[in-house]
Amino acid sequence: MGTKQDIEEGVEFTPKFDDNGLITAIAQDSQSGQVLMVAYMNRQALDLTIQTGYATYFSRSRQKLWKKGEQSGHLQKVKQILVDCDQDCLVLKVAVDAGQCHVGYRSCFYRALQSKNNTDNKLEFIAERVYDPKKIYRK
Amino acid sequence: MGTKQDIEEGVEFTPKFDDNGLITAIAQDSQSGQVLMVAYMNRQALDLTIQTGYATYFSRSRQKLWKKGEQSGHLQKVKQILVDCDQDCLVLKVAVDAGQCHVGYRSCFYRALQSKNNTDNKLEFIAERVYDPKKIYRK
Numbered sequence: 001m002g003t004k005q006d007i008e009e010g011v012e013f014t015p016k017f018d019d020n021g022l023i024t025a026i027a028q029d030s031q032s033g034q035v036l037m038v039a040y041m042n043r044q045a046l047d048l049t050i051q052t053g054y055a056t057y058f059s060r061s062r063q064k065l066w067k068k069g070e071q072s073g074h075l076q077k078v079k080q081i082l083v084d085c086d087q088d089c090l091v092l093k094v095a096v097d098a099g100q101c102h103v104g105y106r107s108c109f110y111r112a113l114q115s116k117n118n119t120d121n122k123l124e125f126i127a128e129r130v131y132d133p134k135k136i137y138r139k
Numbered sequence: 140m141g142t143k144q145d146i147e148e149g150v151e152f153t154p155k156f157d158d159n160g161l162i163t164a165i166a167q168d169s170q171s172g173q174v175l176m177v178a179y180m181n182r183q184a185l186d187l188t189i190q191t192g193y194a195t196y197f198s199r200s201r202q203k204l205w206k207k208g209e210q211s212g213h214l215q216k217v218k219q220i221l222v223d224c225d226q227d228c229l230v231l232k233v234a235v236d237a238g239q240c241h242v243g244y245r246s247c248f249y250r251a252l253q254s255k256n257n258t259d260n261k262l263e264f265i266a267e268r269v270y271d272p273k274k275i276y277r278k
Contacts, residue, residue, distance in 0.1 A: 033172025084247035
């Protein structure tokens, strides 16, 4: 474990996994800059991502490795991996096809609060569905 | 608590806080799309963010509310708040001045793995410092 200065200002990649062995990973469209999804990686998922060039996460709900797109075909080809100052969060710049979110949208962030000073907690849809998840995911 | 369908396809904003009462919040530059930082909000921080129009987080290290920029002056003016499919993560589109990261960079993500198939764990700096943190932060 390096010093705070090593971690923040050094060139050693020393990702910090939390008490559950996970690090937060944000997938961002390398072309548009759109934030596509947020997921988690354990050490093995991160190593696989680096080695294969395709994003692999750790599913907290299923408690297993999850190569994004293994079921849907919507793979994320990793162009660049960024790490933040304290090395406890990653941004993956990824090349993707149309649909990324299991609900059928390009990004998981397809809704916004209706106004920034909104206090009645209503969302509005800011995107259109790009595929029909029923056709891709089977129970 | 709504059904999965309500949460994913409805218009009620029902943010899901984790066991520590926190939700992940990504600050993204509303102009450039650059991911600036990742932090956490408790219910109160989220309410303050919505009410004031400026990003307020909950500092896990200091265990207190933290209005971003209260010390440095680098406030985040919130333009839009997005929520993801399962409502356990937020993206804040924010307008900012130059420096956002306490290390002196615009974004906390100022380093990248040297190549995507990198296995020797070396980072490279991909940004220039935009301010001198020593002049802003005092012990």
